[in-house]
Amino acid sequence: xxxxxxxxxxxxxxxGSVALDHVDFAAVAGESIAIIGPSGxxxxxxxxxxxxxxxxxxxxxxxxxxxxxxxxxSLGDGALSRLRREEFGFVFQQGMLLPELTALENVALxxxxxxxxxxxxxxxxxxxxxxxxLAGMEQRKLGELSGGQVQxxxxxxxxxxxxxxxxxxxxxxxxxxxxxxxxxxVLLHSVAANGRTLLVVTHDPNVAARCQxxxxxxxxxxxxxTGRAVPSPSQPSSPSQPAPAATDFKGAFNV
Amino acid sequence: MSSLALALRLTPYLSRSSSxxxxxxxxxxxxxxxxxxxxxxxxxxxxxTVAGGSQVFWSWSDDIAGTYxxxxxxxxxxxxxxxxxxxxxxxxxxxxxRDDRLASLRLLGASSATVVWMTVIESTLxxxxxxxxxxxxxxxxxxxxxxxxxxxxxxxxxxWLSVPSILGCILAVCVLxxxxxxxxxxKVVLTPLGVRTRQKTEGAHWxxxxxxxxxxxxxxxxxxxxxxxxxxxVIIAVMGGCFGLALLALNLMGPWVLRLQASSQLKRAKRPExxxxxxxxxxxxxxxxxxxxxxxxxSFVGVFVGVGMAVADTMGGSASDETTLLVRDINTGxxxxxxxxFLMVACSAGVNQAAAVLDRASTLVALDRVGMPQKLxxxxxxxxxxSPLLLVAGISAAAAAALVLPLVGPALLTRPVVFLTVxxxxxxxxxxxxxxxxxxxxxxxxxxxxxxxxxxxxS
Numbered sequence: 189x190x191x192x193x194x195x196x197x198x199x200x201x202x203x204g205s206v207a208l209d210h211v212d213f214a215a216v217a218g219e220s221i222a223i224i225g226p227s228g229x230x231x232x233x234x235x236x237x238x239x240x241x242x243x244x245x246x247x248x249x250x251x252x253x254x255x256x257x258x259x260x261x262s263l264g265d266g267a268l269s270r271l272r273r274e275e276f277g278f279v280f281q282q283g284m285l286l287p288e289l290t291a292l293e294n295v296a297l298x299x300x301x302x303x304x305x306x307x308x309x310x311x312x313x314x315x316x317x318x319x320x321x322l323a324g325m326e327q328r329k330l331g332e333l334s335g336g337q338v339q340x341x342x343x344x345x346x347x348x349x350x351x352x353x354x355x356x357x358x359x360x361x362x363x364x365x366x367x368x369x370x371x372x373x374v375l376l377h378s379v380a381a382n383g384r385t386l387l388v389v390t391h392d393p394n395v396a397a398r399c400q401x402x403x404x405x406x407x408x409x410x411x412x413x414t415g416r417a418v419p420s421p422s423q424p425s426s427p428s429q430p431a432p433a434a435t436d437f438k439g440a441f442n443v
Numbered sequence: 444m445s446s447l448a449l450a451l452r453l454t455p456y457l458s459r460s461s462s463x464x465x466x467x468x469x470x471x472x473x474x475x476x477x478x479x480x481x482x483x484x485x486x487x488x489x490x491x492t493v494a495g496g497s498q499v500f501w502s503w504s505d506d507i508a509g510t511y512x513x514x515x516x517x518x519x520x521x522x523x524x525x526x527x528x529x530x531x532x533x534x535x536x537x538x539x540x541r542d543d544r545l546a547s548l549r550l551l552g553a554s555s556a557t558v559v560w561m562t563v564i565e566s567t568l569x570x571x572x573x574x575x576x577x578x579x580x581x582x583x584x585x586x587x588x589x590x591x592x593x594x595x596x597x598x599x600x601x602x603w604l605s606v607p608s609i610l611g612c613i614l615a616v617c618v619l620x621x622x623x624x625x626x627x628x629x630k631v632v633l634t635p636l637g638v639r640t641r642q643k644t645e646g647a648h649w650x651x652x653x654x655x656x657x658x659x660x661x662x663x664x665x666x667x668x669x670x671x672x673x674x675x676x677v678i679i680a681v682m683g684g685c686f687g688l689a690l691l692a693l694n695l696m697g698p699w700v701l702r703l704q705a706s707s708q709l710k711r712a713k714r715p716e717x718x719x720x721x722x723x724x725x726x727x728x729x730x731x732x733x734x735x736x737x738x739x740x741x742s743f744v745g746v747f748v749g750v751g752m753a754v755a756d757t758m759g760g761s762a763s764d765e766t767t768l769l770v771r772d773i774n775t776g777x778x779x780x781x782x783x784x785f786l787m788v789a790c791s792a793g794v795n796q797a798a799a800v801l802d803r804a805s806t807l808v809a810l811d812r813v814g815m816p817q818k819l820x821x822x823x824x825x826x827x828x829x830s831p832l833l834l835v836a837g838i839s840a841a842a843a844a845a846l847v848l849p850l851v852g853p854a855l856l857t858r859p860v861v862f863l864t865v866x867x868x869x870x871x872x873x874x875x876x877x878x879x880x881x882x883x884x885x886x887x888x889x890x891x892x893x894x895x896x897x898x899x900x901x902s
Contacts, residue, residue: 241812241894265891266816273814284809286719288726293718300715301815345813 191252192217192385193238193353198247200233200408207233208244209408217352220376220386222396225405231389232357234405237261238387239276239355240268251275251353273301277346277384279375281358285330285342291317292326295345302349316344320374336367343375347382354379356388360395372398449553450560476569478794482533483573484580485790486526487616489783491581491604493522494612496588496779499601503594507765509675511593514751514773516683518780521747524690525740525784529791530616532733533573534566534623536798563621570620574613581609591779593772647698647728655696659842662689667849682850689846690743693839697736698728700838701831705731708830716819719810720826734799734828735835737791738872741784742836745868746843749861750851751777756860781868788872792879799824800886807887808894817891821884828880829873836869 191214200208207230215221215238223231236242238249240260249260251271263271277298278284285294295313300306314326320340330338339359346354359375360368376398379386388395396402404412500508500515545558588602604612662685672678705724712718724731755773758766800807810820848856855861 269811269814269816271814272812276814278812280812284812286722286806286809288722288806289718293722297715297718297815298813300718301813301819306713306718 190217191215193252193387194250195234195238196248196250198234198237198244198249200230200237200242200244206408208237208247210247211405211408211410213238213403213410215353215385215387217385218380218383219401220379220399221388221401221403222399223387223389223403223405224391224393224396227391229405230408231391231405233408235355235357235387235389239278239353240271273298274349275352277349277351277354279339279342279346279354279356279359281361285338285345287330290327290329291322291333291337291341294330294341295348298345298349312348313344316348317341320344320378334367335363336371339363339371340374343371343378347378347384350382351384353385353387356386358389358391360390360392365394368392368395446554446556447560449557450564453553453557454561454564478798479533479536479566479569480573480576482529482536482790482794483570483616483620484577485786486530486533487574487577487612488580488584489526489577489786490523490616491578491609491612492584492588493519493526493783494608495581495585495602495604496591496598498604499593499598502601507769510769511772513675513679513682514776516679517686517747518776520683520686520690521744521780522783522787524687525737525744525787527619528690528694528736528740529787530570530619531623532736532791533794534570534620535627535729535733536794559625562624566620566624567617570617571613574616577616578609578613591775593775594768647702649699651695651699655692658688658692659845662686663845663849666846669850685846686747689842690740693739693743693842694732694736696838697732697739697835700835701731701735702728704831704834715815716823716826719823720830723823723827724831730799731827731831732835733795734792735832735876737788738832738876739835739839741788741868741872742839742865743843744780744784745865746840746847746861748777748781748868749864750847750856752864753855753858753860754851756858757855785871785875788875789879792876793882796828796876796879796883797886800883800890804890807890811891811894817887820887824883824887825877825880828876832873832876833869836872840865840869 193213193215195211195213198208198211198213199206205228209230211230211234213234223234225231233242237244238260240249240263244261247261251258251260253275258271260268260271272278286297289297292310292313295316296306296309299309299312304312317323317326317340320343322337322340322344325333325337330341333341342359346356354375356375360371363371372395375388376386386399388399390396402412402414403410404414497515497519500511503511545553545562585602589599590597591602592598665681665685669678669681672681701724705721705728708717709721709725712721751773755770755777758770807820811817844856
């Protein structure tokens, strides 16, 4: 199996605690991986180190690219920014979208940062928003959207550039269970349909159950790493809801 | 329990609970307290200096005293109005970050009166601390102020204001802070949920532009009829009133002009930093105006300074000793007015830029997450501030020229020294704002170096 992202002996300290304790981790292209564990176990720290947001105190993080392996832990800020624009997408619990931009502009911005002209960016952003059930809401500000709708905007922004890896930190943490299921459906189906790798930090076992693989952390160490057989993305999350076909997303985007 | 009693109980509690935040502690304190105190201190020090420096003119009663008094009124209006605007802006700066917390209190059931009292108490306290510090600064500056010469003599002890005057100034700054903070709370009181969810952006209605235009036109007409007002003191009062109202009108119109310009720029934006800059201004035209309003005021002052220098220039050839002294004193006065104006711009730009970066810290972190290079973030910020500068400075200078034209006539107004002065004032004002932006850029680097501190500062 080819690992798209590989971490070795990751270590990160905070004053008075060890957030990551010599962690080894690898993600294969196209996998959906849930990182679970109790509060303070190091889940978010691991995610941030893998995404290049945090520098580990020791250890290496390597991204496999067409140009060869890239050591994230030794990149400068400029190179990391480029990675975040081109290779990574992020979905956070609080969205981290820009409140002064419309839904459309928030998604288009990711493409514009890669040099795509505004007209094309907004057209592609509109396609993504429509595919995620937000047609007609492009001009709304974030304050005019529900929590679930905001997260769909974040999911669109994370993938519109064709990012190979999507990092999600408690993407459904602030949502009720029904909305959580909807958002999770959208996230998993869109990621799978485009062959992307998904790393999602969660404390919710229902979210973990929907992923192909579950990695459990405790006190900064991986205590379990289980590849699990899970329902394929085409199976509905609840019997009453027909699942969107995986091709629905793939057909809509030429990424 | 009365609203005031409840407010007195809650205000220290909320101030203490915000200081317990582990992340961004120093920066939160700086933004929420340090910057407003600095602004209030500067306003008070400059107000006292202007009042102290000009009170000597009212101790003279000979024939030429009236000329000095008229010029003093003009200079005071040109300085005091912008200073009061800066003070009101500082009060809004202090209150704005509390809007979210106060909106939450309203949603929890706190009455409007309680929320208003809490804001008034906090803003007044910050203003009082700043004003007392400013009075101390004035006391240090007064001996040097006394060395300035008018009519061939140092103003000496006239530079010192009486204790009741100083206390009166401190009280005025506190009242200004309280009133500005309370007025700015209308939105929180009326639509707390709207504030919390940021559903609507701050508007800048076209009526502002209409009122400003009417005021300037009224001022131009009044200036043209000055000689018909009879008594000299009435003429001085009308003149001062016209200049003051025009400055206030510019302050009223400014956000609307910025909104128009940003709307146009949004349509034409092709690059990410252009899109962000336009949306930043549109999100809050009033806040954007606070970034550039100081330069607009100084441009207004610049026209008067230029005209003053042109007047001095034309009088310079006269052989009369009294006239020679007057010319020298006009030059002294315009330099002091200009210096005071630039100090105000420096304070306004510095305080508002520092606050702007801290305010947008979580947005900066969000942009960093999506891969926006820091240089683009800086470019967006610079564009959001510098882009409207030329427009607002130009409008202000044009308004000042329209007002002063009936007084001095076109020949004097179009002398090269006027254009040179106005150009110099533009350049210096732009430079001060640009320097403040550069200082803010260093702050951006600090924010991005420790993003975990700022990721949730808005919550």
